[in-house]
Amino acid sequence: MGEHLTFIGSVTAQLVRAVPVTLLILAVSGVCATVLATGLTAMSVARSPLPRLVQRTWTFLFRGTPLILQIFMIYYGFAMVPWIRHGILWAAFRDPVFCTCLAMTCCCSAYIAEIFRGALAAVPRGEIEAGRACGMTGFMLLRRVIAPSLIRIALPSYSNEIIMMTKSTSLASTITVLDITGVAQQVIAHSYRTLEVFCAAAALYLLINATLSTLLTALERRLDVDRAPTPLAPIPPTLEPLS
Amino acid sequence: MMDDLAILGFGPDGWAPLLLKGCLLTLAVSAASMAIGTVLGILLAWARLKGPRWLRRAALVYGVILRGVPELLVILLLYFGLPSLILSLSETFGWEAPGLPPPFLIGSVSVGLVSAAYQAEIFRGGVGAIPRGQFEAARAMGFSDLMCFHRIVLPQVARVVLPALGNVWQFNLKDSALIAVTGLSELMRTSLVAAGSTRHPFLFFGVAMALYLVLTTLSSTAFHYGGRYSNRWDRG
Numbered sequence: 001m002g003e004h005l006t007f008i009g010s011v012t013a014q015l016v017r018a019v020p021v022t023l024l025i026l027a028v029s030g031v032c033a034t035v036l037a038t039g040l041t042a043m044s045v046a047r048s049p050l051p052r053l054v055q056r057t058w059t060f061l062f063r064g065t066p067l068i069l070q071i072f073m074i075y076y077g078f079a080m081v082p083w084i085r086h087g088i089l090w091a092a093f094r095d096p097v098f099c100t101c102l103a104m105t106c107c108c109s110a111y112i113a114e115i116f117r118g119a120l121a122a123v124p125r126g127e128i129e130a131g132r133a134c135g136m137t138g139f140m141l142l143r144r145v146i147a148p149s150l151i152r153i154a155l156p157s158y159s160n161e162i163i164m165m166t167k168s169t170s171l172a173s174t175i176t177v178l179d180i181t182g183v184a185q186q187v188i189a190h191s192y193r194t195l196e197v198f199c200a201a202a203a204l205y206l207l208i209n210a211t212l213s214t215l216l217t218a219l220e221r222r223l224d225v226d227r228a229p230t231p232l233a234p235i236p237p238t239l240e241p242l243s
Numbered sequence: 244m245m246d247d248l249a250i251l252g253f254g255p256d257g258w259a260p261l262l263l264k265g266c267l268l269t270l271a272v273s274a275a276s277m278a279i280g281t282v283l284g285i286l287l288a289w290a291r292l293k294g295p296r297w298l299r300r301a302a303l304v305y306g307v308i309l310r311g312v313p314e315l316l317v318i319l320l321l322y323f324g325l326p327s328l329i330l331s332l333s334e335t336f337g338w339e340a341p342g343l344p345p346p347f348l349i350g351s352v353s354v355g356l357v358s359a360a361y362q363a364e365i366f367r368g369g370v371g372a373i374p375r376g377q378f379e380a381a382r383a384m385g386f387s388d389l390m391c392f393h394r395i396v397l398p399q400v401a402r403v404v405l406p407a408l409g410n411v412w413q414f415n416l417k418d419s420a421l422i423a424v425t426g427l428s429e430l431m432r433t434s435l436v437a438a439g440s441t442r443h444p445f446l447f448f449g450v451a452m453a454l455y456l457v458l459t460t461l462s463s464t465a466f467h468y469g470g471r472y473s474n475r476w477d478r479g
Contacts, residue, residue, distance in 0.1 A: 066420035170313035
């Protein structure tokens with residue numbers, strides 16, 4: 001039993017050392033995907049049909065295929081394209097972490113753009129019209145009226161997507177990245193103790209996701225203007241008689 | 244170019260038959276996991292809504308874990324972890340040691356277990372959308388629980404949850420690609436093998452992407468019409 005606990009302890013220590021890799025992939029692709037999704041959302045409401053077509057094709061392509069296939073396409077498929085293999089881009093495309101980040105950015109931007117698009121449609125039209133009536137144009141309207149509503153509406157779904165992304169980072173292990181799942185598989189190759197190692201890895205993912213979801217819920221609550229900033233003090237059941 | 248056509252065709256060196264077989268296997272494993280997910284999801288939703296407190300809590304914990312752990316890890320855990328557990332059990336009890344479990348079964352069960360966690364949330368939401376008065380009316384009419392489920396809950400929930408189930412199906416279809424790690428020759432695995440043995444990864448991953456797009460588009464169209472059909476009385 002003591003030996004068992006020592007083993008789990010050492011495995012956990014090894015897995016924890018891989019957490020930065022997982023978080024790096026999550027952070028890079030999370031930020032890039034959000035920026036890209038903002039652009040895609042803008043394209044989806046553009047007046048000319050071309051950007052709208054690009055946005056729709058992007059969404060169709062990346063939401064309709066499995067992420068693991070996209071990762072393999074970028075890592076193994078693009079390596080066979082002559083101008084990538086022999087160009088300056090090769091330095092980036094030979095790196096599995098870069099390829100994972102690129103695939104996740106493209107894939108998740110499609111999902112996040114759909115969330116933003118839905119939220120944009122849910123921003124009350126009256127607010128936008130009122131902003132226009134007050135003489136706001138373009139960027140100011142976006143910053144003062146649309147964005148605050150949009151962020152509040154989109155945040156719950158956006159948090160879900162971030163949790164999904166955390167889970168997706170484990171796919172990096174399929175192209176030799178030593179993230180939490182990758183290290184877990186490596187440890188198993190030496191120790192043949194699958195159950196304990198995978199359970200420890202699962203616990204780490206749960207911990208990361210629980211932390212993220214707590215942070216995002218706190219943010220959601222902070223941004224919620226409808227909620228009273230400080231709860232009203234409860235009325236005491238009996239008032240002391242005035243004398 | 245002619246080479247590409249030859250290795251993609253139906254000829255002796257062509258991969259088309261295997262890729263199409265892979266498509267069918269992908270559909271089959273997704274359908275199996277969807278079915279497992281629906282049955283287990285309904286049970287979980289029931290446990291969350293009407294179960295005793297310990298069961299309610301257990302269903303909640305199940306949802307938190309299965310929605311917080313990567314699908315890939317669930318598949319790896321079941322495919323490689325379960326046999327080692329069974330092996331150590333069989334050593335203890337002196338049973339015969341089993342080999343690796345069948346990938347199709349493990350694949351559909353593991354994707355199904357994850358799917359169930361999501362479907363439970365959907366069913367819970369669907370039941371929540373039914374006005375409370377209807378349950379009270381059913382009880383007043385002397386309906387039993389089962390009859391209430393069959394006559395009141397099921398027809399209405401099915402209609403409400405259909406679009407959300409369509410989403411889960413799409414996720415199942417894409418998660419089924421992860422079963423490739425167990426060696427089950429579904430579409431992802433087949434394209435991987437083809438890419439490796441012909442050294443044309445770009446071509447074969449591209450073809451696999453196109454085939455997945457066909458599968459997702461066809462099924463989303465099917466769900467769209469299914470939704471229209473189930474709402475046919477609701478238009479006036």
